[in-house]
Amino acid sequence: MEIVINRNLIFAENRYLETDRLKLRPITLNDANDMYEYGSDEETVTYVFPIHQSIKDTKESIANYFMSAPLGKYGIELKETGKLIGAIDLRVVEQHNIAEIGYSLNKAFWGQGFVAEAASELLRLGFNELQLMRIFAIHDIDNPQSGRVMEKIGMKIEGNIPNARMCKGKIVTDIMRGITLEEWQQLHN
Template identity: 60%
Template structure:
């Protein structure tokens, strides 16, 4: 499938729905809800630098989520209609590969919401985009993120010791992944 076809499929699927969640484009109206968790040290410890102001969150939304919105979603609860996190599927069209990334307000941890959102993106990636492989990375000091990956059927494919610099210190990462073939076995 050509890159332009993949982008069209992502554009056609910019709103997804699960049992408890809406996945939709991130807008500036989400700034206060995002700042709630983006300014929290525990939530951001392994994901991105903690936001220092609402203005910084608005800039992040404009520059990351709105500048190139395809494959990037706000996670909104159906019950509260509150934006509680983000999830994205970055597609490498030439290789038919994707990378999953996510962040969730800690007030919603442990409820199975992130695996629910991630399963929707795996379905999009494998069923609609026909990707061959989807991967995700987590800091070795953050095994909870790896647990999310396991819950959605991913397996650890590599452990990368001291693979990148994070907040001024070398850290290791684990790479998890799932193939389209394994996805089809997992969901059937």
């Protein structure tokens, strides 16, 4: 008999997560100013999403993406200041027992290990609680910094996908990285 895992319930029970320096929590309209700060910066959003032209764009993004279906989506908040510095999500593909992780971070906070810290907590949730067998992430070949974050959390290159998609009028080659449950367990034993 197959064991059925109610992943929505697990996400609902884990809407608030903490690491040493961060709180991972739901994003609300109260976060609009902090998100607009990085969402309106071309360098920050180059590989992630269309630039926010106004605070209205940011509020619409929060309402349409983060609030309409909040499970598995987290704001990255600095414990020290309460400032929202980015977002991270874990998108489960139920029928395959896998998930994709994605993230964005205010460039003022790049290079300090915040995304790796948040992503490590989502890997723990994904493998320990959600009982996933593999978690993967994709980055533009022209964005090696994102690939370094994935390396830090134990993800290995699984493939190079030429002409994977169009992004902002540009043909993108994607690098896929992933980590299996067994690989994650080896790193954490």
